[in-house]
Amino acid sequence: MKALMLSLVIAMMADVPLQDPAEEARAQALMRELRCVACENEPVSQSSAPIAEDMRARVREMIMEGSSDQDVRDWFESRYGEFVLFRPKGRGFGGTILWAGPFLLLVAGAAIGFLTTRRKRTDAAAIESEDA
């Protein structure tokens, strides 16, 4: 426990990677999807701003305490607002449009393409004769 406390203190001091590579990888993945609140469109993983450093330390701390990825995201959201999440939430009407939109468009595009061929399938014979 004492060792843990000590390593916590070190982790909070500077950018010291976590001991466990798997945990560190998770922490880094999270840092890439959290937005530095003092910067211009930068994730906390990249920013050299002091606040970003604090945010990185907080991510590592929470991972070390055993929080899940979602816990970390939720904590940052409650603290800094939705703005901090580079992975926008899918909740609500807007969120649904945002996340489902591209796939709905793809289905719609495929359907339109498919219908234009189907409707004219009777002319297929004409195509083949033209080809010959």
Add this chain to the structure above:
Amino acid sequence: MIEAGHFMAFLALGASLAQMVFGLKGDRRWAGMAAIAGFGVMALSFLTLVHAFAVSDFSVLLVAQNSHTLKPMLYKVAGTWGNHEGSMALWALVTLGFGAAAAALMKTGRETFEARALGVQGLLAAGAMAYLLFASSPYLRLDPAPFQGAGLNPLLQDPALSFHPPMLYLGYVGYSFVFALAAAGMMEGRIDRVWAKEARRWSLAAFVPLTFGIALGSYWAYYELGWGGWWFWDPVENASLMPWLIGAALLHSVIVTEKRENFAAWTALLAVVAFLFSIMGAFLVRSGVLTSVHAFAVDPKRGTILLFGLMAYGILALGLFAWRGPGLKGAKPWLMVSREGALMANNVVLVVAALTVLLGTLFPLMAEATGRTMSVGEPYFRLTFVPILALLLVLLPVAQNWAWGKADVKQWTRWAIAGGVLVAVFAVLGVGVWKISLGAALGIALGVWLIGGALWELKRRAVTLKRVFSVSPRVWGMTLAHIGIGLFIIGAVVETTARYETTVALAEGASGKAAGWTLTLDDVGSIEGPNWYADKAVLTAVKGGTKTVLEPMKRYYPAARMPTTETAIFKTGTGDLYAALGEQRVVDGQTRWVFRVYFNPLIDLVYAGVLLIGLGGFLSLVKVKR
């Protein structure tokens, strides 16, 4: 000097209006002459601006605001377009340039059509010139002239960034002439083989520089920002990606119009939309709606004018399309399993991909209007854009050999077996041997699939291996571009999934470990450049028998009161060892320097792939004389 330039810009406006009037009247000869004259005077006018920057004439307001006597000559000259007014002057110049080039090169044998295309181009050029002269004039004087200028944004003082804007503008504005061709074709009611041949050529002439322009910007971001990545899904990057995707769709659909006189309305629509996306990019970047290094002149009034222009062109073109589109002849029946079907699938996916980027880019802006502040970043695009595009790339090798009219798909079992074997091999290799995630392994398999497919198609077109070098440059162009996509995918997948990043804090003389390398900080010294001073670290990196010296810098530009990072990169052969110098920090009474150290595996494949795509486009442009 600058007054002469100002006067010549008015002449250029006059010439482009003449080009518009003669062109729309159907007078090919006079429209062409006006186009060439307009470009000539605007080129001279632009040179007076370049001259003012080169000699640091601070009695010119723009120079005083954006230049400095101590800057190296390259950045003085490049500073001409490193600001809002100058970049708009470049935009106008390139618009006129495409008109002049078209006047000289177009040979379709259709006088009225060519005249009208030049006429529409004249309209677009006049629009750009009017915007330049009346809403963002670079020709204003400043009295009294200051002794020193305010300097150029230091981030832009970089060789790659000097050529990034002209390249990008050649691409963006290149689509203006594609737009003009589509409008003229619709006025004539003829979107046919002859039209498509011409449109394809100009689409390539826009696509190739756009590709290189994006690559330059991305490479700059990679080594200058010191963030270790090469694409950040930043709104301004997205603004250039959207016309590129639409342009790529257009390059494929125009083939159907050229070879089969089909999809005419759709091709014309894409030709129009490619340019609209280009202007929208300019609007997003220039209006200050988005803040970034590109938004040098945040002026809502200008943004409003650009938005108005965008809407005016859009209404004009789409109105023309609605009026003439339904009557166009080139709409024949087609089958799903045919080359037409394959190219239509390509188009659907590329357009949906572009719209996904649009949605992700504009969504935060729209949300803000409803009072919700939110962010859309890399994770969103990774989960939407990437799988959608991957779908297309999986099908590419299979569908690219489908025949026109009706494809014979008896061989589908062979393709399925080949694909299955590839997936199995890379899944085992990736997860078992390389210890990477299954997703990354499948990504690499996709890259190999694309390269193999491109080579297979080349062999099929050449019939025998001996004749591979006698196939047309166009087939080679396609092959190289598709191989380029494959290389890009492998590079992108490996780099993003296996990138190693860490931070080390070192005192002078101390060593640390990062990415398997032992880094020793030998020295941190101060050095001085023409218009900056810097802290330069000397890091010795050792791994096994390899030893190299990295010298990352932190520069400070007093004129702009701004620091920049100058990263140090060592190419190991399998990737880049990349170091950026950060803050100085006192830990336990000892001064330490913070370094951000990355290992970016196979990053060169990302750029090699994009260069091959551009080169492929260029080869496709080569006409063979028979």
